[in-house]
């Protein structure tokens with residue numbers, strides 16, 4: 001057995017593609033961020049008061065996914081921290097990972113040197129300890145909350161409200177909040193008081209175009225790939241594919257990395273256009289798998305009802321999906337949801353691109369939807385089976 005492992009490892013070692021694959025992973029912050037000079041300048045200008053030990057305005061940063069919001073924020077803050085280490089304390093929290101008000105406050109307190117039990121205290125108590133600590137704290141505190149849409153969707157915007165108001169409880173103003181989101185619609189739904197205090201300053205990150213993505217990829221491939229393993233045409237192709245989506249640098253870098261992995265796996269020392277196309281399919285499959293596996297239970301059940309219904313029909317109506325759904329819910333012994341809710345779920349699945357639901361007019365029978373799958377049936381089944389034991393048990397009956 002260990003022979004097999006040795007031989008696999010030795011073929012991997014022969015890889016000629018990557019100088020350092022890690023430099024293509026999303027958490028690596030490069031030393032230069034092309035095409036983000038305006039956003040860097042604006043953020044530095046907004047934060048400049050910290051150099052005089054004054055509290056900067058709160059900042060709201062928004063733009064679509066992969067437009068460099070996190071990279072720019074971390075880049076600016078770590079550089080300022082290096083230059084002015086004694087002027088401010090910088091706390092970065094991704095609120096998708098730490099997604100409860102309790103966890104966020106506990107992280108903030110811990111960054112200020114106060115240990116907090118994992119659970120057990122009320123958030124009001126944590127706030128009280130935070131205020132007490134701040135009143136004796138020497139420097140400005142900059143709290144960056146990334147992906148705040150995730151937090152607001154689950155827990156509302158109360159914690160944002162309280163964090164942006166905390167200076168009122170202090171003898172001197174010293175907390176600034178930088179909120180980052182890729183959900184522009186969420187901003188509209190915030191409490192107007194949160195919107196105005198968080199949005200004292202705003203920075204918008206537009207999507208990158210194909211030429212800009214090309215520059216980003218060129219810069220990164222110089223440090224992450226060996227010389228001569230990729231041509232300009234292939235870089236152009238990665239950039240063009242990512243620009244077609246919505247100018248997402250993460251996607252462009254993922255395409256480059258996965259293309260390189262495919263070439264390396266096959267022992268080649270050149271990344272080809274065909275590798276990029278294969279990488280695109282692999283990444284799309286991963287995205288679909290991920291989206292499906294994180295759907296709520298009833299959405300999965302509706303989706304699997306569609307898959308089963310399509311075994312005998314080329315398209316389905318909402319009523320037909322609902323009939324199958326009711327049978328499956330009965331088989332699993334779970335309480336079913338209403339047809340109206342199932343219809344909403346069908347719209348949501350359409351919006352994330354897993355199914356297509358076309359409204360057709362059937363004359364005097366009124367309007368109905370024609371539902372079909374927009375992704376491979378196998379990936380839907382695999383993702384649901386592996387992410388939900390209850391629904392998965394339908395296959396073993």
Ligand SMILES: Nc1ncnc2c1ncn2[C@@H]1O[C@H](COP(=O)(O)OP(=O)(O)OP(=O)(O)O)[C@@H](O)[C@H]1O
Nearest residue numbers: 026033034065066067068069070071182216249250
């Ligand atoms: N101008 C740039 N130059 C070099 N790399 C960049 C640039 N912009 C983004 N990137 C890279 O693209 C990836 C995604 O960027 P980042 O995480 O900052 O996006 P984001 O806007 O915060 O996305 P999300 O909203 O999904 O979190 C990271 O690997 C980052 O290093």
